[in-house]
Amino acid sequence: MDVHVADHPLIAHKLTYLRDERTDSPTFRRLAEELVTLLAYEATRDVRVEPFEINTPVAPTTGIKLSNPKPIIVPILRAGLGMLDGMVKLLPSAEVGFLGMIRNEETLEVSTYANRLPDDLTGRQVFILDPMLATGGTLVMAIDYLTAKGARDITAVCLLAAPEGIQHLEEELADSDIPVKVVLGTIDEKLNDKGYIVPGLGDAGDRLYGVV
Numbered sequence: 300m301d302v303h304v305a306d307h308p309l310i311a312h313k314l315t316y317l318r319d320e321r322t323d324s325p326t327f328r329r330l331a332e333e334l335v336t337l338l339a340y341e342a343t344r345d346v347r348v349e350p351f352e353i354n355t356p357v358a359p360t361t362g363i364k365l366s367n368p369k370p371i372i373v374p375i376l377r378a379g380l381g382m383l384d385g386m387v388k389l390l391p392s393a394e395v396g397f398l399g400m401i402r403n404e405e406t407l408e409v410s411t412y413a414n415r416l417p418d419d420l421t422g423r424q425v426f427i428l429d430p431m432l433a434t435g436g437t438l439v440m441a442i443d444y445l446t447a448k449g450a451r452d453i454t455a456v457c458l459l460a461a462p463e464g465i466q467h468l469e470e471e472l473a474d475s476d477i478p479v480k481v482v483l484g485t486i487d488e489k490l491n492d493k494g495y496i497v498p499g500l501g502d503a504g505d506r507l508y509g510v511v
C-alpha cells in the first residue's frame with residue numbers, strides 16, 4: 300500500500316477551518332470540496348492518458364487525453380458525497396458509482412446499504428472518496444467490494460486518517476497484490492474509545508448534511 304500525506308500549507312489551513320466546531324455546514328461543504336480538489340492533484344498523478352495530435356494556432360503538437368475506459372469515482376455515502384463535486388471538477392469525463400456504507404456507532408462494524416456500480420470493474424481506475432479513515436473498517440470493506448468486481452487499480456482519497464486505521468488497512472492488504480494508493484490530507488493523533496478521530500472534526504456526515 301502506498302500512503303501519500305499531503306504536505307501543503309493551503310491544505311493545513313483549510314483543514315483547520317474544517318475541524319473548527321464553529322464552522323457551519325455551507326462552509327464545511329465548500330472546504331471539503333476545495334480540499335479534495337487539492338488532494339486530487341496527487342491522487343490523479345498516475346491517471347491513464349494517451350497521446351493525440353492537435354494544432355495550436357502556431358504548429359501541430361502532441362497532447363494527451365484520458366484513456367478509455369474512463370476512471371470511475373466512488374464516493375462512500377454519506378460523507379464521501381461531500382467530496383464528489385471537487386473531484387468531478389478535475390475529472391469531468393470520469394464515471395461515478397456509489398457505495399452506501401454505515402458504521403454501527405456502538406460496535407463500529409460496517410454494513411453496506413446501497414450500491415450503484417458497474418458489474419465489471421476490470422481495467423478501470425477507481426478513485427474512492429471518503430473524508431474519514433478512522434478504524435479503517437469502511438475502507439477495507441469498500442476495497443473488498445471493488446476488487447470482487449475486478450478492480451485492480453484503486454486510489455482512496457481521505458481528508459483525515461487515524462494511525463490505527465492506516466495500520467488496519469496495511470495489515471488487511473499485506474498479502475494482496477493489488478496496488479492500493481491512499482492520499483490523505485493529514486494523519487491525526489489517534490482514535491478515541493468511541494472510534495472517533497482525535498482531534499478530528501467530529502462526524503463528517505453530520506457536519507455536511509445534519510444529524511440524522
Ligand SMILES: O=P(O)(O)OC[C@H]1O[C@H](OP(=O)(O)OP(=O)(O)O)[C@H](O)[C@@H]1O
Pocket residue numbers: 375376377378379400401402403407409429430431432433434435436437438464494502503504505
Ligand atoms: O474507518 P471507519 O471506522 O470505518 O469510519 C469511517 C467511516 O465513518 C463515517 O461514515 P458513517 O458511518 O458515519 O456514515 P455517514 O457518512 O453516513 O455519516 C465516514 O464517512 C467513513 O465512511
Ligand SMILES: O=c1cc[nH]c(=O)[nH]1
Pocket residue numbers: 378431433494495496497499500501502503504
Ligand atoms: O471521527 C470520525 C470517525 C468516523 N467517522 C466520522 O465521521 N468521524
Ligand SMILES: [Mg+2]
Pocket residue numbers: 378502503504505
Ligand atoms: Mg457519520
